[in-house]
Amino acid sequence: MKALYKAAAAPGLELVDRPEPEPGEHEAKVRVLRTGICGTDLHIESWDAWAANAVAAPLVPGHEFCGEVVAVGPGVQDVRVGDLVSGEGHVVCGTCRNCRAGRRHLCVRPSCIGVNRDGAFAEYVVLPEANTWAHVGLPRTEQALDIAAVFDPFGNAVHTALSFPLVGEDVLITGAGPIGLMAAAVCRHVGARFVVITDVSAPRLELARRMGVDLAVDVSRTAGSDAIARAQRELGMVEGFDVALEMSGHPSALPDIVANLNHGGRIAVLGLPSEQVSVDWAKVVSHMLTIKGVYGREMFETWYAMSALLRSGLDISAVVTDRVPARDWAEAFATARGGAHGKVVLDWTEI
Numbered sequence: 001m002k003a004l005y006k007a008a009a010a011p012g013l014e015l016v017d018r019p020e021p022e023p024g025e026h027e028a029k030v031r032v033l034r035t036g037i038c039g040t041d042l043h044i045e046s047w048d049a050w051a052a053n054a055v056a057a058p059l060v061p062g063h064e065f066c067g068e069v070v071a072v073g074p075g076v077q078d079v080r081v082g083d084l085v086s087g088e089g090h091v092v093c094g095t096c097r098n099c100r101a102g103r104r105h106l107c108v109r110p111s112c113i114g115v116n117r118d119g120a121f122a123e124y125v126v127l128p129e130a131n132t133w134a135h136v137g138l139p140r141t142e143q144a145l146d147i148a149a150v151f152d153p154f155g156n157a158v159h160t161a162l163s164f165p166l167v168g169e170d171v172l173i174t175g176a177g178p179i180g181l182m183a184a185a186v187c188r189h190v191g192a193r194f195v196v197i198t199d200v201s202a203p204r205l206e207l208a209r210r211m212g213v214d215l216a217v218d219v220s221r222t223a224g225s226d227a228i229a230r231a232q233r234e235l236g237m238v239e240g241f242d243v244a245l246e247m248s249g250h251p252s253a254l255p256d257i258v259a260n261l262n263h264g265g266r267i268a269v270l271g272l273p274s275e276q277v278s279v280d281w282a283k284v285v286s287h288m289l290t291i292k293g294v295y296g297r298e299m300f301e302t303w304y305a306m307s308a309l310l311r312s313g314l315d316i317s318a319v320v321t322d323r324v325p326a327r328d329w330a331e332a333f334a335t336a337r338g339g340a341h342g343k344v345v346l347d348w349t350e351i
Contacts, residue, residue, distance in 0.1 A: 002351045003122030004329055009057045011047040013121075015329060015351075018060065021118065021126040023073035029126050030085060032348045034149035035326075036064030037336040040115065045333055055115055062121030063089035063114035066135070066148035067348075076129045084140060085132040086151040087120070088303070089113040090296055104299040121329075123348060133303050146320040149345050150178070151306060154316065155297035156270060157182035158306050163268035163292055164243050167191040172228065172241040173213075174257060175248030175271055176204040178343040181211055181319050183245050188212045189314045196231050196241070198224060198256075199248070203340040211318050224256035232260065241265060251277050258283055266290040319343050325350035 003018040023029040043051045044061045055061075069083045079085070092099050092107035099107050113119045113127060133151065138144050147154075161183040171192045173180050176199035187195045188211075195213045199205050200220035208216040215231045222230075232240070240262035246253050249271030257267055258280050269291060284291065297303065310316075321342035324332035329346060336344040 001123035002326070003060045004062065004326075006044060006055075006057045006059045006061060009047065009052065011045070013045050013061070013329070013333075015327065018122065020124055023071055023076075023126050025073050026075045026129050027073040027126050028069050028076060028079045028085070028129050028132055029071040029073075029124060030065075030067040030087070030120075030132075031070045032065050032067040032120050032123055032125055034066050034145050034323075035062050035120050035346045035348065036150040036153065037332060037344045037346065038064055038153065041121075042333065042337055044115075059114075060118040060120075060122050060125075061114045062119035062125075063087070063112065064150055064152040065120035065125065066145055066151070067120075067125070069132070070124070072129070079129050079132050079134065083132075084135045084138060084148065086135065086148050087113060087125070087127050088131045088133065088297065088299055089115075089119075089152055090299070091117070091128060091131055092299070105296055121326075121346070123351070133300070135307075142323070143317055143320075146323060146343075146345050147310070147317060150320065150343050151303070152297075153179050153343070154182050154306055155302045156294070158186055158309065159297050159302045160245050160247070160268045160270045160294045161186040162190075162302075162305060163294060164266040164290075166243060168193050169242040170194045170235075170237055170240075170262075171196070172244040172257060172260065173197040174224075174244070174246050174250070174253040175199060176201065176208045176216065177247060177339075178319050179270065180245070180247035181208055181342060182316050183247065184208060184213050185211050185314060185316050185319075186309065187245075189309060189312075192243075194235050194237065196228070196235070198228065198253075201339055204342070207318065207321070207342055211316075219256075224252055225259045228256055228260045239263075244268070246271050249273050251275050254279055258289065261287065261289055263287045264289070266292070268292050268294050270294045320345055323347055327351050
């Protein structure tokens with residue numbers, strides 16, 4: 001099969017021939033149709049410090065995908081050949097305290113598809129049946145396949161956005177990358193009053209406006225805290241935001257959020273900061289703020305919520321701005337790295 005391959009612990013990927021995997025016990029083999037390009041994949045391709053510490057080459061990366069089941073191994077019970085599926089990227093140990101208690105998203109020993117084991121940047125991928133998610137009733141249109149391919153980051157958005165009640169609340173989102181954009185659409189869909197998003201990329205802020213936010217705020221020229229305070233005045237808000245979703249990882253984002261929250265405000269943090277963050281902990285205490293860290297998706301409650309949201313009319317199709325043939329993967333990686341587009345997907349039917 002053709003696969004994007006990290007042959008050695010060094011920058012770069014190669015589109016090469018690799019042995020086709022076969023499913024073992026309780027595993028499914030999937031013919032990959034689409035893959036999304038994630039920030040993790042960019043780290044692996046460039047082989048930065050994070051990748052050098054977290055990834056063992058050789059490896060086929062890629063963890064955002066959809067495809068058709070073509071074979072199943074012994075012991076598979078529910079997945080059928082022909083099913084259209086996506087995959088939960090965290091393969092859990094099953095025996096730690098959290099796994100045994102049903103909190104699999106908190107597993108202490110996960111193995112990640114495309115990071116610790118071969119992933120989906122290939123014509124075929126094998127994964128445990130327990131990690132498959134069947135898209136029952138989803139039409140196999142080009143657009144639907146694109147959305148199915150980004151269920152992994154969509155799950156990050158849903159997990160973060162639904163961390164706290166949203167009906168009638170004023171929501172601040174820092175970071176208008178693809179996950180932040182999808183989170184904004186979720187907040188709007190489930191009944192938030194005002195949804196405000198911040199970023200430094202004009203194209204992404206414009207995309208946020210098209211996806212229905214009330215205000216898309218450029219924080220590249222004015223201090224973020226001041227720009228957010230100005231947004232509150234523009235909307236007629238008088239007591240601060242009720243809920244905030246930190247999606248950017250920028251070290252100034254969390255302090256800017258804390259400065260603009262109502263008493264009792266709640267913050268869900270998904271963005272991974274690249275340096276230490278200084279927070280006004282006195283205000284966290286005196287304003288009785290809640291800060292929750294979010295990683296991945298709840299298995300599989302978030303997946304049920306994702307499918308239900310789409311069936312009830314949530315439209316996130318605008319977030320996928322580019323579909324590129326897999327043979328042109330380098331062009332697609334450059335587009336994703338540029339930061340001016342939404343989600344970039346590779347089409348593995350064109351290699």
